[in-house]
Amino acid sequence: MKGHCLCGAIVIQSPDTTHVDACHCGICRRWGGGPALGLACGTEVSLVGEEKLKVYRSSEWAERAFCGECGTHMFYRLVPTGDYFVPAGLFQDGPEFGFKEQIFIDRKPSYYAFANETANLTEAEVFAKFASLLPDDDAKG
Numbered sequence: 001m002k003g004h005c006l007c008g009a010i011v012i013q014s015p016d017t018t019h020v021d022a023c024h025c026g027i028c029r030r031w032g033g034g035p036a037l038g039l040a041c042g043t044e045v046s047l048v049g050e051e052k053l054k055v056y057r058s059s060e061w062a063e064r065a066f067c068g069e070c071g072t073h074m075f076y077r078l079v080p081t082g083d084y085f086v087p088a089g090l091f092q093d094g095p096e097f098g099f100k101e102q103i104f105i106d107r108k109p110s111y112y113a114f115a116n117e118t119a120n121l122t123e124a125e126v127f128a129k130f131a132s133l134l135p136d137d138d139a140k141g
Helices: 026-032 123-129
Strands: 002-004 011-013 019-023 036-042 046-048 053-057 062-067 073-078 084-087 098-103 119-121
Touching: 026 036, 026 073, 036 073, 119 123
Parallel strands: 019 098, 098 119
Antiparallel strands: 002 011, 011 046, 019 036, 036 084, 053 062, 062 073, 073 084
């Protein structure tokens, strides 16, 4: 799959994936103004225009990146594994996605709801799932 930021300064390429996940944590909502709708792209992501990329270390175990020209969110990356989660909207000409999972469902505000039937994980369930990756003193991403 190939996508790009709003201004086209950064092009991102990743293996094809078929599903979108939503994150309702407060950090994702603050970062993007709503839930993050992203694709789990693994570690096989390549970027063209990396010199325009701005990276912010949002915790000991995660970083977020955006285009320094237009501000488009480019990825969330788990530092311990190098796994990328990329906004689905970057891939306008990609495959048809299915909506698979929502995380931090107990942190979702009441002013929106998705009608799709998905797997739903609470904050505790997410941290339990990724416990082996997280430093003991840092449980926020």
